[in-house]
Amino acid sequence: MKNMTENEIGKIIVDAAYHVHKKLGPGLLESVYETVLAYELEKRRLRIKRQVPVAIVYDNLKFDEGFRGDIIVEDKVIIELKSVEKVNPVHNKQLLTYLRLTDKKLGLLITKLVQKRANVLKILYLSLQN
Numbered sequence: 759m760k761n762m763t764e765n766e767i768g769k770i771i772v773d774a775a776y777h778v779h780k781k782l783g784p785g786l787l788e789s790v791y792e793t794v795l796a797y798e799l800e801k802r803r804l805r806i807k808r809q810v811p812v813a814i815v816y817d818n819l820k821f822d823e824g825f826r827g828d829i830i831v832e833d834k835v836i837i838e839l840k841s842v843e844k845v846n847p848v849h850n851k852q853l854l855t856y857l858r859l860t861d862k863k864l865g866l867l868i869t870k871l872v873q874k875r876a877n878v879l880k881i882l883y884l885s886l887q888n
Contacts, residue, residue, distance in 0.1 A: 764864035764885075767804065767835045772881055774798035775868050784870060788841040791870055792828055795839070804831050812859050827856050836865040845869050845880060 778794050792808065799806050807830045814821040829837040838853045845867075853865045867882040 762832065762834075764834050767832050768864055768866060768883065770802050770804060771799065771831060771835065771837060771866055771868075774802060775866075775881060779870065786841065786870075788828075788839050788870075791841060791868075792839050795837070795868075796829055799829070799831060805833070806831050807833075812856050814859060824859065825852075825856060827860070830860075830862075834862060834864065836860065836862050838865065838867050839870075840867065841870045845882075850882065 774795060778791060778798055782791065782794060796806050796808055808828065810827045810830050811822065811824060812827050813824040827836050828839045831837065836853065836856050838849070838856065840849055842849075849867055849869070853867050857863070857865045864883065864885050867880075869880040869882070
């Protein structure tokens with residue numbers, strides 16, 4: 759796609775996530791939502807990478823014991839997916855860590871909340887300013 763801003767990409771991601779949420783419903787594994795969301799983003803002509811290693815660089819050394827980002831879109835936006843009963847502060851911290859380690863400016867924590875009588879999709883934008 760043309761050179762889009764992080765916010766333009768974010769809007770497309772939110773639309774795709776909502777589409778997946780409505781179609782699949784609750785109770786599936788995170789990997790299922792990741793696979794289908796990646797497909798939806800590719801249908802919208804976005805370049806994606808899945809399960810991207812995020813290394814730790816410290817003192818000019820690279821440690822591969824880092825993390826894996828669920829989906830990186832257009833090399834600008836990180837998506838972290840969760841299929842949980844409730845969002846914990848550690849989920850936000852995880853995404854903020856990914857943003858800082860990759861020098862990306864925008865991350866979306868997309869949480870499929872599995873609750874007794876509700877099918878809830880929660881999307882949190884996390885942005886790092888320069």
